[in-house]
Amino acid sequence: MINFPKDFLWGAAASAPQTEGHSLLNGKSATTWDKWFEMNPEKFNQDQGPKDTSNTYEMYHEDVENMTKIGMNSYRTSISWARLLPDGKTLNPEAVAFYRDYFQDMLDHNIEPIINLFHFDMPWWLMEKGGWEARESVEDFAFYAKTAFEQFGDLVHKWTTFNEPMVHVECGYLLGFHYPAIVDMKKAVQVGYHTLMSHVCAVREFRKSQIDGEIGIILNVLPAYSRSQSAADLKAKKDSDLLNTQSFLDPAVLGKVPVELVELLRENDLLPTVEKGDQQLMADNTVDFIGINYYQPRRVQAPTNPHFPAKMPEDLYEPYDWPDKKINPYRGWEIYPKALYDIAIMMRDQYKNIPWYVSENGMGVADEARFKNADGMIEDDYRIDFMKEHLAMLHKGMEAGSNCFGYHMWTFVDCWSWLNGYRNRYGFYSVDLDNNFKRTVKKSGLWFKEMTANNGF
Structure with missing residues (x-):
């Protein structure tokens, strides 16, 4: 039996734009997703845009009831x-x-809300001013954060500023998967810096508010794995760690940008524009906890044909296709549970053993209706196996002293996923888009209920 602490947070994660629906109703203004879908619907899977998603705006009471049915406490x-x-x-x-x-x-249902402020849904009014490229986005975000703390601080005691800020940097300014779909590493670094300072200033507003609670940030961080122990491959690993992991994790926890990252950016003519006082703001506004989203490892090797100065991350490190990998064929992602143990040890040894939790972990599968049994339940044993394998590694890291306080799966009900729409499903509950968004529990939800009741498996 693998047992977890009695106060461990068991739950799931989602976001407003991926679940709420009512995307241009009830006083809400447009985001980049609303506008991009209006301009280029052909980019979106099966014309599935942000309009309805999973209709949580109307169905949240039913959703909360369903959370209790599978043993969620957060x-x-x-x-x-x-x-x-x-x-x-x-x-x-x-x-x-x-x-x-x-x-x-x-x-009221003994479920602790952990509330995040930004999950890739840039308001259009700010995008028209330049979005995260504009320095004024920092104070705009700080004002939004201050407003949220004022309105909900009596109900919410665990806050996070951003979900996976590296994703909107990469997908919006390097890879073309998020609006504005620019490919420009210099702009990407500036966007990342303004995002970081927005986080810092939101933490500042939280401290000033003096509300009862804690604040953190959710990052998709993990140690990179190099192809070999050669000097070139290890340099690629180091550069990947600096850009992808330490760029946000070091300032959030340690209060400063790594000197080696500054040097890497300087030698490649990628330094962002900064303002006087930024360093002190970082030092003064570190977080109380960290959320870590983990799906797949990052494997890297030395670049085969690099440019200097670097124009893209591939000029510093290239992805490495490990021949022994186990793969999720629906996403093309490697399944490597041991990385959760490595993350746990990294947090213990490099980041003051700060409290942290697994804020996302999950397995997206297409056409899950294939796995329905005679009663109409999806028998997603692959998802149960995925959880068992990852929880075993997480538990090993906790046994070694890592200060982890929870585990959240992505996600609770099947949700809309940006350009991919509903192609891959992740939920404990399926959502029938053709039948008034009807929720039906999957086998994994029943397993989760039993596991949380026993606080282990």
């Missing part, structure tokens, strides 16, 4: 910036009423 979701402050300044009272009722319903 749930992480986000607030929509464009819903709470449609023009960036004016409070939307309907949004306040919706979120307050949603969060109170969770509390």
